[in-house]
Amino acid sequence: MTEHLSQATIVALALLAAAVISLTVTSCGGDEEPSTPGTIRSAAEPLEEIYLPPPPPPPGRAPDPPSAGNAVDDTLQLQLESILSAYDNEYQYGIITELASDRYQGRRTGSDGARAAAAFIAAEFGRLGLQPWSHVGLDSYYHHFSGGGLEDDNIIGVLPGSNPGGAIVILAAHYDHLGMDGQGNAYNGADDNAAGVATILEAAANLRSLGYRPADTIVFCAFSGEEQGQVGAGALGRLITDAGLAGRVEMINIDGIGATGGDYLGVWDEGSAAAAPLVATMSQAGSYLGTTVINEGTDIGSDAQPFAWEYGIPAITVDWDWGSNPSAYHPYYHTIHDDAGAIDRPTLARATRVILVGLWLRAYS
Numbered sequence: 001m002t003e004h005l006s007q008a009t010i011v012a013l014a015l016l017a018a019a020v021i022s023l024t025v026t027s028c029g030g031d032e033e034p035s036t037p038g039t040i041r042s043a044a045e046p047l048e049e050i051y052l053p054p055p056p057p058p059p060g061r062a063p064d065p066p067s068a069g070n071a072v073d074d075t076l077q078l079q080l081e082s083i084l085s086a087y088d089n090e091y092q093y094g095i096i097t098e099l100a101s102d103r104y105q106g107r108r109t110g111s112d113g114a115r116a117a118a119a120f121i122a123a124e125f126g127r128l129g130l131q132p133w134s135h136v137g138l139d140s141y142y143h144h145f146s147g148g149g150l151e152d153d154n155i156i157g158v159l160p161g162s163n164p165g166g167a168i169v170i171l172a173a174h175y176d177h178l179g180m181d182g183q184g185n186a187y188n189g190a191d192d193n194a195a196g197v198a199t200i201l202e203a204a205a206n207l208r209s210l211g212y213r214p215a216d217t218i219v220f221c222a223f224s225g226e227e228q229g230q231v232g233a234g235a236l237g238r239l240i241t242d243a244g245l246a247g248r249v250e251m252i253n254i255d256g257i258g259a260t261g262g263d264y265l266g267v268w269d270e271g272s273a274a275a276a277p278l279v280a281t282m283s284q285a286g287s288y289l290g291t292t293v294i295n296e297g298t299d300i301g302s303d304a305q306p307f308a309w310e311y312g313i314p315a316i317t318v319d320w321d322w323g324s325n326p327s328a329y330h331p332y333y334h335t336i337h338d339d340a341g342a343i344d345r346p347t348l349a350r351a352t353r354v355i356l357v358g359l360w361l362r363a364y365s
């Protein structure tokens with residue numbers, strides 16, 4: 001069909017660019033081993049090999065010939081169609097309904113409600129067969145942090161990539177929220193940010209259900225401490241930096257896609273040029289799906305900021321139609337009325353599809 005061929009062409013061009021970007025990102029360390037052409041895309045490396053220093057791209061590497069490029073693009077096209085077909089809005093919305101229920105008492109960092117939410121997310125990671133992020137020193141899904149008078153856990157699970165020394169793509173969303181008000185009402189935080197957590201779980205469930213293993217490692221991360229100044233994200237940025245992995249990590253952070261309506265996916269690059277490849281990929285995903293993607297600069301505060309500003313790690317936050325008029329499509333922001341029932345599910349699906357495609361475009365190769 002003409003439309004499909006046209007989309008495939010768009011994606012082919014996008015992917016060639018993404019491949020070049022990926023090679024650039026993964027080769028920026030100063031400790032490369034001698035070039036070993038032919039092993040960069042190997043899919044059969046044992047897991048122990050994944051975190052070796054990245055091999056540089058072969059000098060003067062020419063673009064793939066058209067025939068090989070078309071073969072790869074056809075495979076990618078099928079993968080993207082499968083990912084979109086496997087998208088389960090029921091599962092995702094069920095997670096939102098669960099996390100935004102009163103039993104989690106508004107998920108305030110350090111509270112019993114937040115601990116219960118963390119346990120729920122960790123159980124889902126376990127059910128999906130994700131691994132602890134051992135290469136930053138974690139032996140469970142719990143990354144305990146303290147700072148600024150706070151103590152809590154980020155919940156982190158890994159889908160290992162097949163590419164030795166490849167990039168590491170974090171898909172993140174904060175699970176903490178504001179707790180209870182003085183009258184005993186819970187701030188349930190469906191839009192802010194049960195919807196984001198549900199989306200990282202949907203992405204993990206989606207790829208696991210298809211049996212897809214990306215070339216780059218995908219790290220699924222549910223942050224705490226966001227509402228108190230991105231404390232959990234700051235702690236993870238420090239951990240990544242101390243582990244020597246900062247040069248290989250990038251992050252797509254989701255915060256505020258549970259809108260009541262609206263028309264575009266907002267991307268916030270936090271004023272960092274290093275985020276340009278991530279912004280470009282999300283724009284490509286939007287083009288593929290016919291959804292507008294707008295880079296809106298620096299947001300009012302979310303978990304991409306400590307990554308970008310304190311540790312120089314490329315990071316973006318994505319939300320849905322927030323920048324021009326927040327009250328239009330996020331009318332219950334930081335109120336006790338931010339409930340699952342207020343979320344427009346077709347709009348949630350539009351945002352999620354862009355994120356699923358964007359994530360795979362970053363990590364598949």
Ligand SMILES: [Zn+2]
Binds near residue numbers: 192227334
């Ligand atoms: Zn908030």
